[in-house]
Amino acid sequence: MELNRDAAFKLLEEYNKEPFHIKHALTVEGVMRYFAKELGYAEEEDFWGIVGLLHDLDFEQYPEQHCIKEQEIMRERGIDERIIHATASHGWELTVDVKPEHEMEKVLYATDELTGLIGAVALMRPSKSVMDLELKSVKKKYKNLNFAAGCSRTVIERGAELLGWTLDELIEKTILAMRTVEQNQI
Numbered sequence: 001m002e003l004n005r006d007a008a009f010k011l012l013e014e015y016n017k018e019p020f021h022i023k024h025a026l027t028v029e030g031v032m033r034y035f036a037k038e039l040g041y042a043e044e045e046d047f048w049g050i051v052g053l054l055h056d057l058d059f060e061q062y063p064e065q066h067c068i069k070e071q072e073i074m075r076e077r078g079i080d081e082r083i084i085h086a087t088a089s090h091g092w093e094l095t096v097d098v099k100p101e102h103e104m105e106k107v108l109y110a111t112d113e114l115t116g117l118i119g120a121v122a123l124m125r126p127s128k129s130v131m132d133l134e135l136k137s138v139k140k141k142y143k144n145l146n147f148a149a150g151c152s153r154t155v156i157e158r159g160a161e162l163l164g165w166t167l168d169e170l171i172e173k174t175i176l177a178m179r180t181v182e183q184n185q186i
Contacts, residue, residue, distance in 0.1 A: 003079055008050045015073070016060045027115050028052040028108070030181030031174065035107045038173070048104050051086040055108055067091025067098070094155070100162060110159025114174050117142065117151040122178075130178045138171050 032052030036045040058070035089100040160170040
């Protein structure tokens with residue numbers, strides 16, 4: 001089944017009611033769209049965006065089966081196996097053994113947790129924005145393991161490694177991606 005953005009968003013809303021989860025999905029969608037263009041996959045921007053939008057489809061209702069239940073839900077609806085593999089792969093070595101293979105899957109794996117951490121840092125700032133956020137501010141909070149403790153530094157670092165980027169490169173690029181998301185929300 002070919003899944004367009006509207007249908008993907010309706011599916012997301014069917015399984016997610018919490019504004020926090022919807023906002024996270026929209027943020028990751030925007031970040032994925034940004035990276036699709038930046039990394040030379042502009043023709044696949046919608047596909048990358050849909051993967052970002054649906055990556056946590058099952059998390060709100062089935063947190064104990066995260067990245068497992070969403071595969072079942074998507075298969076029941078006949079959704080493209082590439083979307084199923086991509087969304088599941090961000091749970092690699094956490095809840096599933098689906099390894100990120102494609103560059104897009106590696107970006108999702110690397111940025112999912114990081115967008116949460118960067119978002120938390122931004123909320124601590126007077127501007128409450130990523131528009132004036134700098135790498136050094138994120139790095140300072142990153143080192144404090146009690147800050148945004150739910151954002152796995154191990155996953156973020158493993159994601160940077162999968163992409164062949166330094167941690168600083170990953171953080172800087174993700175801040176830029178999140179700025180485009182914030183600009184589009186204004």
